[in-house]
Amino acid sequence: xxxxxxxxxxxxxxxxxxxxxxxADTRExxxxxxAHTGDEAKVFEDAIATYNASQDKVFVEGVSTTDTQKLIxxxxxxxxxxxxxxxxxxxxxYVANGLLDVAQDYAEKDGxxxxxxxxxxxxxxxxxxRLVGLPIEAYSIQMFYNKDLLEAAGYTEPPKTVExxxxxxxxxxKLDAEGKIDVLGYPLxxxxxxxxxxxxxxxxxxxxxxxxxxxxxxxVLASLNMNVKYRQLYGMEAxxxxxxxxxxxxxxxxxxxxxxxxxxxxxxSWLPTMMQNYGSTVNxxxxxxxxxxxxxxxxxSSRYETTCICMPSxxxxxxxxxxxxxxxxxxxxxxxxxxxxxxxxxxxxxxDEEILAKPGFAEFIEALKxxxxxxxxxxxxxxxxxxxxxxxxxxxxxxxxxxxxAMADLADQCSGLN
Amino acid sequence: MxxxxxxxxxxxxxxxxxxxxxxxxxxxxxxxxxxSVYPLCMSLYYGxxxxxxxxxxxxxxxxxxxxxxxxxTVKKSLMNTLFMAFVSMPVNLFVxxxxxxxxxxxxxxxxxxxxxxFLPSIIxxxxxxxxxxxxxxxxxxxxxxxxxxxxxxGPNWLIDARYTKWALVLMGSWxxxxxxxxxxxxxxxxxxxxxxSAEIDGANGVQKFFRITIPCMAHVLVYQAILSFINSFQYxxxxxxxVTANSGTKxxxxxxxxxxxxxxxxxxxxxxxxxxxxxxxAAAMAxxxxxxxxxxxxxxxxxxxxxxxxAGVE
Numbered sequence: 001x002x003x004x005x006x007x008x009x010x011x012x013x014x015x016x017x018x019x020x021x022x023x024a025d026t027r028e029x030x031x032x033x034x035a036h037t038g039d040e041a042k043v044f045e046d047a048i049a050t051y052n053a054s055q056d057k058v059f060v061e062g063v064s065t066t067d068t069q070k071l072i073x074x075x076x077x078x079x080x081x082x083x084x085x086x087x088x089x090x091x092x093x094y095v096a097n098g099l100l101d102v103a104q105d106y107a108e109k110d111g112x113x114x115x116x117x118x119x120x121x122x123x124x125x126x127x128x129x130r131l132v133g134l135p136i137e138a139y140s141i142q143m144f145y146n147k148d149l150l151e152a153a154g155y156t157e158p159p160k161t162v163e164x165x166x167x168x169x170x171x172x173x174k175l176d177a178e179g180k181i182d183v184l185g186y187p188l189x190x191x192x193x194x195x196x197x198x199x200x201x202x203x204x205x206x207x208x209x210x211x212x213x214x215x216x217x218x219x220v221l222a223s224l225n226m227n228v229k230y231r232q233l234y235g236m237e238a239x240x241x242x243x244x245x246x247x248x249x250x251x252x253x254x255x256x257x258x259x260x261x262x263x264x265x266x267x268x269s270w271l272p273t274m275m276q277n278y279g280s281t282v283n284x285x286x287x288x289x290x291x292x293x294x295x296x297x298x299x300x301s302s303r304y305e306t307t308c309i310c311m312p313s314x315x316x317x318x319x320x321x322x323x324x325x326x327x328x329x330x331x332x333x334x335x336x337x338x339x340x341x342x343x344x345x346x347x348x349x350x351x352d353e354e355i356l357a358k359p360g361f362a363e364f365i366e367a368l369k370x371x372x373x374x375x376x377x378x379x380x381x382x383x384x385x386x387x388x389x390x391x392x393x394x395x396x397x398x399x400x401x402x403x404x405x406a407m408a409d410l411a412d413q414c415s416g417l418n
Numbered sequence: 419m420x421x422x423x424x425x426x427x428x429x430x431x432x433x434x435x436x437x438x439x440x441x442x443x444x445x446x447x448x449x450x451x452x453x454s455v456y457p458l459c460m461s462l463y464y465g466x467x468x469x470x471x472x473x474x475x476x477x478x479x480x481x482x483x484x485x486x487x488x489x490x491t492v493k494k495s496l497m498n499t500l501f502m503a504f505v506s507m508p509v510n511l512f513v514x515x516x517x518x519x520x521x522x523x524x525x526x527x528x529x530x531x532x533x534x535x536f537l538p539s540i541i542x543x544x545x546x547x548x549x550x551x552x553x554x555x556x557x558x559x560x561x562x563x564x565x566x567x568x569x570x571x572g573p574n575w576l577i578d579a580r581y582t583k584w585a586l587v588l589m590g591s592w593x594x595x596x597x598x599x600x601x602x603x604x605x606x607x608x609x610x611x612x613x614x615s616a617e618i619d620g621a622n623g624v625q626k627f628f629r630i631t632i633p634c635m636a637h638v639l640v641y642q643a644i645l646s647f648i649n650s651f652q653y654x655x656x657x658x659x660x661v662t663a664n665s666g667t668k669x670x671x672x673x674x675x676x677x678x679x680x681x682x683x684x685x686x687x688x689x690x691x692x693x694x695x696x697x698x699x700a701a702a703m704a705x706x707x708x709x710x711x712x713x714x715x716x717x718x719x720x721x722x723x724x725x726x727x728x729a730g731v732e
Contacts, residue, residue, distance in 0.1 A: 068692065068693075069692040072471055072472075072692060072695070073471070075471075075472055076471040076472045093695065097470040097472060097473065097695055098470075098472065098473050099472055178566075178571070180557065237573075237574060237578070240556075240574045240577045240578065241556035241557055241574050241577075242557070243577070244555065244556050244557075244574050244576065244577040245555050245556060245557040245558060248551060248552065248555050248663075314472075381694070383693050383694050384694050387672065387673050387674075387689075387693075390672040390673070391672045391674075391677060391678055394579070394672055394676045394677040394678075395677055398578070398579060398676065398677065400677070413490075
């Protein structure tokens with residue numbers, strides 16, 4: 001009896017193994033790590049599922065991770081993903097450290113035309129003139145304004161220059177009985193926009209086209225001086241308190257712009273969708289980031305970032321990875337752009353009706369067409385430079401140093417970076 | 419030589435027992451060599467190289483250690499860490515001792531009070547820090563609202579470089595439950611007869627506390643101080659969460675808080691390794707930290723031994 005049971009068990013075991021082997025997916029498996037979470041991760045999973053359904057040769061397993069540390073550790077070991085999504089800023093750093101293959105090599109071999117992407121997105125995703133990753137989405141920042149607040153102050157049109165913007169900001173800023181800011185006029189929040197678009201609006205640049213670092217640029221100083229002038233008018237601490245609270249509540253139901261407590265907001269194309277989702281009733285408009293009276297052509301200047309689909313150099317399944325990469329940057333891109341509310345890098349999608357119907361997209365796509373995007377520099381120590389800029393700006397905002405002193409010190413500190 | 423002779427003089431049974439013992443310990447030995455000794459040796463080697471975790475390390479001699487001496491943020495992060503060690507540690511110990519002195523007494527609701535004071539220690543640090551970020555909010559935060567109710571205008575805790583470290587000290591004093599338990603146990607060990615004798619001699623509460631309680635539990639306090647002190651050099655999680663929550667995206671706020679005021683040494687190691695991809699510098703920083711902590715541990719252990727000898731503790 002015992003022998004019979006053992007025999008049966010052994011037979012079952014062998015059968016289950018054989019059946020498993022027979023049913024196993026014979027497609028080439030690759031892994032794709034993307035840096036989106038929550039609802040956005042679901043959009044990526046939908047795109048991956050669409051790709052897998054269309055395939056009999058490749059199967060993609062998606063992994064959502066925003067942990068760059070995990071990615072770097074994986075790439076340094078033998079568990080590197082085959083394909084990753086990375087911001088162009090990250091991508092530049094990875095390339096400098098020899099972590100990524102150059103997508104243009106694969107594109108040329110495959111006859112894959114790169115002119116389907118906008119010029120700026122190709123520029124943003126290239127290092128030394130070679131496209132490293134295929135751009136899937138673009139980021140640009142433009143100016144949102146609260147129409148009701150502006151009208152109450154007697155203005156019918158949003159500002160076209162920073163000088164106009166400052167006057168409107170002062171007219172609208174409101175303090176409560178305790179001297180705390182109730183409505184912030186000048187767009188000092190979010191931090192990132194205050195440190196980029198508010199600088200670019202004055203013609204300021206942290207680096208030039210050849211990636212030389214230029215913290216003492218006239219535009220940078222002009223922007224910081226206007227920033228400090230506004231802060232001094234209402235008190236550094238009062239402004240900081242507002243910005244701190246705005247930061248804690250950023251992109252939540254209590255977001256200061258959604259709550260009608262910010263006149264101007266330099267932000268991205270995702271903001272209208274968020275406002276809709278949170279049921280904000282603020283009557284807002286979208287316009288280009290202003291220029292200056294002296295140089296109105298600066299109007300519409302903004303950072304231009306992309307998220308790229310890249311292939312780590314230590315990945316194993318190159319052909320399958322390339323096949324998925326080009327699919328994701330074309331057919332997958334539409335699914336991704338519609339689902340996440342990020343702007344397209346594919347030129348064809350600029351005219352896509354469904355894309356244009358997304359709230360705010362029409363205005364942002366108009367801004368993209370201006371091609372005034374400011375690109376990140378190609379340098380190994382970019383993250384270090386950004387850290388130094390942030391610390392220097394902290395000192396300016398806190399009144400510890402004047403803009404001129406802080407930027408002169410910054411120029412000294414960054415002299416050793418490359 | 420002695421070992422060899424001793425080994426060769428083993429009986430067959432002893433040899434077999436020794437071999438079996440080694441075999442049983444082998445998994446741990448392999449793990450220890452692979453996951454402790456090897457990384458330790460490699461990190462020392464990386465300290466002398468230019469290395470980004472992926473490409474082949476390039477030998478640069480003492481360059482990383484020279485950079486350590488020159489970099490202003492290294493100095494700042496070290497000073498911030500020392501601040502936490504020298505300010506936060508005594509504050510935490512004081513709070514824990516006070517709480518222990520309260521809950522050691524026999525009163526109604528004592529168990530509830532002990533649970534209440536201990537509870538923060540078991541809340542995950544990430545969740546607790548996120549709550550504190552809300553509490554420190556200058557406009558809607560609970561702390562500034564309380565201060566405002568008594569006529570004090572609260573500061574911008576997490577954005578004003580003058581207050582950021584004090585905010586961390588305040589946060590730390592909230593999670594002293596474990597130290598409170600240890601102090602409570604030590605308080606219960608103090609012989610009641612000492613207090614009775616002191617009462618006969620006319621000592622008041624303060625005198626009893628400083629002349630009897632503190633000397634009798636000094637060895638425990640010193641031990642706790644050493645632990646807290648060493649832990650201060652590993653201060654990372656709270657600041658990482660605060661700066662990450664504050665930075666927004668990309669070119670956001672500083673990686674070490676306003677003006678790097680809460681850039682702790684371990685956080686700067688982390689950023690060098692994983693934000694700047696400079697593993698060589700990070701390894702050099704880690705070894706310097708190891709040396710500092712080792713020296714301090716030796717000093718504090720000697721102090722502890724002396725205190726124990728005075729207290730008659732083995």
